[in-house]
């Protein structure tokens with residue numbers, strides 16, 4: 301079984317602020333993994349470091365389908381098989397989704413195949429009317445996520461990192477996104493789905509759940525890890541690992 | 557060739573009104589020299605040429621350049637200032653042709669009315685030497701779907717040409733025109749044009765200028781609109797060419813409820829200077845105006861936008877907005893953006909926004925994360941930037957050409973390593 305993603309001893313900082321403090325993580329091809337963790341634990345940072353955003357100084361190894369991508373710029377990583385569905389996809393006024401997908405096709409190794417996948421995904425996601433709208437412009441939260449999922453289906457990456465694909469969505473939209481992820485399952489694709497709520501797990505069957513706290517993956521296991529978290533919370537997990545509980549941001553604000 | 561330094565005796569065959577105009581130009585010319593950047597209206601630019609070293613273009617041979625006529629509804633060429641023949645038929649209610657030869661009586665009050673002869677040396681030269689121009693008159697109640705087209709070109713280096721277009725739109729009219737400015741790359745000429753538009757009650761007239769002067773051509777276009785009650789004027793300029801290209805635009809919103817819509821997109825490359833001066837005078841009650849300009853500069857190019865909205869004492873309920881967004885694509889490129897207001901009434905709404913900066917980093921990151929290389933991502937961003945303006949160009953069928961023209965400039969800058 302090949303690994304879609306293999307991350308070893310990944311550290312990342314911005315300036316002097318160390319955010320990822322040695323992340324180890326593996327996602328085999330064909331599997332869907334979930335990464336959970338409290339706000340500020342470094343989940344989005346991990347996504348951006350995998351994608352290659354140059355704000356971060358990173359060390360460690362990142363293998364995608366066995367290939368070391370850590371020295372590569374953003375576009376090469378994308379072509380090597382990394383796809384991120386952004387939590388906050390940036391709006392690009394004046395560029396239609398259709399045009400973006402066309403440029404993506406041009407940049408892909410097999411434009412004809414890319415276009416065929418695009419056509420199929422537009423149809424199955426029922427997104428014809430999105431195609432002549434500007435990228436992420438004046439879209440609802442759920443529509444943005446669907447647009448990201450459409451691009452994911454067209455790209456056919458090796459590893460798809462979905463950052464809080466469920467946040468800001470109503471319950472029907474969460475179910476819809478979960479079903480889309482299950483539909484995308486394929487032997488050649490690894491999925492790392494990031495969330496801090498377990499509700500999306502009601503509608504899908506992840507192969508493994510990882511928990512990130514304070515820049516490290518501190519626990520991995522089956523769906524039961526998420527269930528435990530749901531009943532006892534992140535603080536209990538911190539305690540069981542021998543760490544001091546950290547005040548949640550809201551408590552901190554309440555104390556002011 | 558006629559030197560600009562001494563005016564020949566006024567042609568006795570000119571109609572009296574035109575002879576009088578020339579006479580006033582000659583008088584104004586005596587006191588004027590090249591403007592300097594010390595004058596407010598010429599701030600931020602260094603003209604780097606002397607109009608006195610150019611000769612007046614005469615007996616230009618009207619010839620279609622490589623800009624094809626796009627209109628079936630009346631098209632006219634003005635080559636080196638000389639009027640060509642009208643191509644195609646005109647709809648009822650429309651007079652379109654030589655101002656000098658028209659029998660339409662209102663030409664005398666309108667031709668040359670928009671630009672005072674003593675505004676600057678260029679206006680004076682235009683007034684003193686222009687011997688004809690295109691005259692478009694549209695009678696009340698006429699609606700014309702397709703745009704009238706005027707193709708203005710310069711073909712001779714070392715010359716000054718003086719193209720002129722006067723549009724008189726009566727009441728309850730819907731019509732539009734496209735002016736193409738073009739010259740070949742090597743044509744080192746000066747073009748001083750004047751475009752005047754007078755819009756009657758409840759009428760809507762749209763004028764679009766597509767500016768594609770060659771690399772060595774210098775051009776100053778004075779544009780003037782006057783609007784009657786509930787009239788709407790639309791002015792669009794797409795600025796692509798010229799080593800120096802200026803648009804000085806004045807609108808008098810005299811009529812109550814009149815509206816002026818201004819759309820612009822310009823892209824300066826290499827050593828181009830693109831210079832825009834907008835002056836809007838709100839006079840009537842309940843008048844509105846909207847300026848929306850997007851510009852990019854790269855390499856050593858410079859752009860200037862100044863917008864002065866003046867709201868007269870009686871112009872209550874005015875609503876006026878100016879937006880100017882600039883993309884600075886190289887370190888050596890610069891843009892000036894100076895929106896201004898002069899408000900004498902107290903019940904008005906005004907707003908302005910100027911922005912200036914490089915391509916957005918987050919957009920680039922997003923696009924590259926989709927596999928686009930930097931050059932491809934930048935092209936798409938530039939496309940998106942201009943699209944906001946180009947999508948507003950009134951004539952839908954020329955938008956694709958304009959998109960291509962903008963893209964071509966950016967791709968050239970990329971392939972020559974300037975951005």
Ligand SMILES: Nc1ncnc2c1ncn2[C@@H]1O[C@H](COP(=O)(O)OP(=O)(O)O)[C@@H](O)[C@H]1O
Pocket residue numbers: 314317319337338339340341342343344345346355
């Ligand atoms: N660009 C940045 N500049 C400064 N601090 C950052 C930046 N990005 C992330 N951080 C910090 O790193 C930590 C982890 O953030 P993030 O990865 O967004 O967490 P999560 O996605 O798990 O909520 C937070 O403390 C956050 O403030």
Ligand SMILES: [Mg+2]
Pocket residue numbers: 343344345387464
């Ligand atoms: Mg996050």
